[in-house]
Amino acid sequence: MTGTIVIYFSILGMLVGTIGMILSKDLIKKILSLGIVETSINLMYTGISARSGIIPPIVSGDFSSAFYADPIPQAVIITGIVISFALLCLSLVFAIIIYNRYHTMNVETIEMIFEREKQ
Amino acid sequence: MKIAGIIAVTIIFVIVMLSFDPSGSIPRPIEQIVERVNVPNAVTSVYLEARLYDTIFEIIVFTVTALGVAALLASLPVNIDEGQQVFGTVTVYSGGLAALSITLFLYVVINGHITPGGGFVGGVVLATGVITYGLTSSFKKASLHYDMLKIGVFEKISFVLIFALSTLIILLPETHSQLLSEAGFGSTFSGGFIPILNILIGIKVYAGAWKMSSEFISRRGTL
Amino acid sequence: MIALVFLPVLGGIVCLVLKDRKSVSPIVAIVTTFASGSVLPFVIFEDASIILGKWGSLGIGMAVDEFAIPFLLSTFIVMLAVILNSIKRGYDGFFYALILILYGTLNSIFLSRDLFSIFVTIELASIISFILISYEKKPRQAWASLKYLLLSSLGLNFYLLGIGIVYMETGSFAMDSLEQVSTIATVLIFGGLAVKSGLFFFSMWLPDAHSNAPIEVSPILSGLIVKLDVYLSIRFITYSSFGWMRDTYMIIGIVSAIVGVIFAVNSKNAKRVLAYHTISQVGFMLVNCDKSSAWHGFSHAIFKTLLFLVVGNISARLGTKEYSKWSGKITKVEYAFLLIGSLAIAGFPMTSGCVTKEIIIHGACCPSLKILLLIASAGTAMSFSKFIFLKPGKSSSWPAANTVAAYSILSGVIIIHGIIGFEIYMFESLLTVIAGMAGYLLLRKFLRPLPVYFERIDSALSSYLILFLISIVLAIILSS
Numbered sequence: 001m002t003g004t005i006v007i008y009f010s011i012l013g014m015l016v017g018t019i020g021m022i023l024s025k026d027l028i029k030k031i032l033s034l035g036i037v038e039t040s041i042n043l044m045y046t047g048i049s050a051r052s053g054i055i056p057p058i059v060s061g062d063f064s065s066a067f068y069a070d071p072i073p074q075a076v077i078i079t080g081i082v083i084s085f086a087l088l089c090l091s092l093v094f095a096i097i098i099y100n101r102y103h104t105m106n107v108e109t110i111e112m113i114f115e116r117e118k119q
Numbered sequence: 120m121k122i123a124g125i126i127a128v129t130i131i132f133v134i135v136m137l138s139f140d141p142s143g144s145i146p147r148p149i150e151q152i153v154e155r156v157n158v159p160n161a162v163t164s165v166y167l168e169a170r171l172y173d174t175i176f177e178i179i180v181f182t183v184t185a186l187g188v189a190a191l192l193a194s195l196p197v198n199i200d201e202g203q204q205v206f207g208t209v210t211v212y213s214g215g216l217a218a219l220s221i222t223l224f225l226y227v228v229i230n231g232h233i234t235p236g237g238g239f240v241g242g243v244v245l246a247t248g249v250i251t252y253g254l255t256s257s258f259k260k261a262s263l264h265y266d267m268l269k270i271g272v273f274e275k276i277s278f279v280l281i282f283a284l285s286t287l288i289i290l291l292p293e294t295h296s297q298l299l300s301e302a303g304f305g306s307t308f309s310g311g312f313i314p315i316l317n318i319l320i321g322i323k324v325y326a327g328a329w330k331m332s333s334e335f336i337s338r339r340g341t342l
Numbered sequence: 343m344i345a346l347v348f349l350p351v352l353g354g355i356v357c358l359v360l361k362d363r364k365s366v367s368p369i370v371a372i373v374t375t376f377a378s379g380s381v382l383p384f385v386i387f388e389d390a391s392i393i394l395g396k397w398g399s400l401g402i403g404m405a406v407d408e409f410a411i412p413f414l415l416s417t418f419i420v421m422l423a424v425i426l427n428s429i430k431r432g433y434d435g436f437f438y439a440l441i442l443i444l445y446g447t448l449n450s451i452f453l454s455r456d457l458f459s460i461f462v463t464i465e466l467a468s469i470i471s472f473i474l475i476s477y478e479k480k481p482r483q484a485w486a487s488l489k490y491l492l493l494s495s496l497g498l499n500f501y502l503l504g505i506g507i508v509y510m511e512t513g514s515f516a517m518d519s520l521e522q523v524s525t526i527a528t529v530l531i532f533g534g535l536a537v538k539s540g541l542f543f544f545s546m547w548l549p550d551a552h553s554n555a556p557i558e559v560s561p562i563l564s565g566l567i568v569k570l571d572v573y574l575s576i577r578f579i580t581y582s583s584f585g586w587m588r589d590t591y592m593i594i595g596i597v598s599a600i601v602g603v604i605f606a607v608n609s610k611n612a613k614r615v616l617a618y619h620t621i622s623q624v625g626f627m628l629v630n631c632d633k634s635s636a637w638h639g640f641s642h643a644i645f646k647t648l649l650f651l652v653v654g655n656i657s658a659r660l661g662t663k664e665y666s667k668w669s670g671k672i673t674k675v676e677y678a679f680l681l682i683g684s685l686a687i688a689g690f691p692m693t694s695g696c697v698t699k700e701i702i703i704h705g706a707c708c709p710s711l712k713i714l715l716l717i718a719s720a721g722t723a724m725s726f727s728k729f730i731f732l733k734p735g736k737s738s739s740w741p742a743a744n745t746v747a748a749y750s751i752l753s754g755v756i757i758i759h760g761i762i763g764f765e766i767y768m769f770e771s772l773l774t775v776i777a778g779m780a781g782y783l784l785l786r787k788f789l790r791p792l793p794v795y796f797e798r799i800d801s802a803l804s805s806y807l808i809l810f811l812i813s814i815v816l817a818i819i820l821s822s
Contacts, residue, residue, distance in 0.1 A: 015132045022124050022803050034495055041502050048510055052145050057161040058235060059153050068149050075165035076458055078239055079177045083465050086184035089331050090472055091491050093191050097484040111798050124804025127811040134814060138526045139507055146513035148400055169397045176462045180469060187473040190436055194479060275359055282355060286348060292395045
């Protein structure tokens, strides 16, 4: 039961994050909305792991009777968290390079500058 | 165009929510895993034994990102010479927090196969403690420890060792399973090469996180 | 088989550790590339499939079969040519380390049989390409890379959502469990990977990213990383739950092929022309997904690499990317290699492009599809007549030795492949080439650059999501 509710909320979180990515005009807000989407995916995998039970999978002694949580999605999402941390850092580096040259974070201004520069 | 995109996204997620049913057969692989690896923590034995191949690539991701951030920001100017605003009580607490996080790092990383924890958690704990100390008390002192303790050299050595050990474990699985089944269940020395891998991953994650954060802070300057 | 993945990564680590000595790294890079190339025949000629550590359905599996062979070969040849071209340019050790690690990662994707392992390795390849695109630290490159980052991460999060549903329904991450999975999971996997392919409305980050990248990075992006989605689509279509994808790809592929050519004909920047042609050629590949698409992927990688290297070297020497200013200034040797590349992509007989394109057109399922493919092919020839009709200058000095070595390896493979696979019905491609050239000579005055409205970031996001919705609706209709 816990797992199912968590999975539905995580899909709601992904919807909010994607709408945020489309609607925001500021570069930092787009990057933060991407962070919301990735956090919701992590929540969904934890919910999948909680379908088999909510006791942490650290066994001690006889373990055929208790309902342990599933260890495989938890191990898999550790990799996902590290990858999303690396992507966040890299996107902030690109934002710094653009800001140092043009001194604005507004997406429409930046695109207008680039389109006028080419032709 | 934007409004069409928002409507499309809403309809996509409504369709996804309506069309999967979360009931199905629920697998229980935990008995098979613990029996084969002989270590109490099932999550550590999954990501350091059954799916070791993914963990190698994840460490490579982390290393490449840390070096890439350092290389891309290398030409921007550094400014940490101005004074740093410090409040007295915060200085005392943050020093204690840094010391506490070193102890917690050692416990979590060495006992990663008996209690919840492991290499990744330990590295993040230590990085949080040291960065908090640097932001609140004195960034110069915190960034001196990187050169004094030669953490750069340790980081490269640990990366090479992680790669070598993991390749050995993947290419010769029978030797490792013999090592695993010899020691007792639940003692600190059980688990073959798993505690060694945890310690090396902890050092690597701490060094990478510290390098990335210190590049950002030293370009912008502390408050 | 594991040696094919770990040997280049080992070479990359050696380059990382010796980062400060500039002259050692290219030698290490070439030695490692040749070493992993020599492992390749052993892998191809014994069909093996292993599961690492013998863990059954909880472990990670790797296998080789006939769909992966063209892609593995193309990776080796493209990487060799790129490393040879970049020797005297003065890159430091970090660049060669990134390229070698990318080589190992691409080999791992083409050999893997586990869904989550594919996610980790695709993210590693993407992160390396983000760093490589903005290696010269210009703001234009940083903006192109940032656009690519936002779109690619969003798409791969949809892919993870799909994999989560696969795990919920079958209990394992192995690729064989895709047989008994519901339609919504397959649509999410398809939509998530479609961002990184080069189809028209799905990936509008492509023209900016591929044309603003440095000289050696563009051929890697356009020749190898775009093919990841092609390979995975060919592999997934063999499962029965993905049967709706054939008709969807037919529609999307032919639209992509024709619209890409229309944008390319009207463009004035040489590298953007090549980037729009990548969009069109990926549409060609996905129209019928079977073995012929894999071999077209191989030959497209080779001639695209030759074209990008020649155009990049010319524009670095002359300082401008607009090809109309090049007439009279390029040397005869460069013109010769540019001619070989343009004839290969236009489909002239005796080149590898003709062989693979004719097999695709011959194997199309219905006559209306054949006519549309022939129109797209004529458009390709029309757009490359711009390069064929450039006048070479008077000088015939040879470029540096390593550049000539790279060009001749690529041209040799093009011509040998064209001669080996030639069959009699392929002479009809001469008609398309002549029609294209005639079309160019007639319409030369009317061409002007089209607006780039679809490449802004909000429009790119919205068009991706709208087409994702259309493919979900198509999937639900086609599979019920």
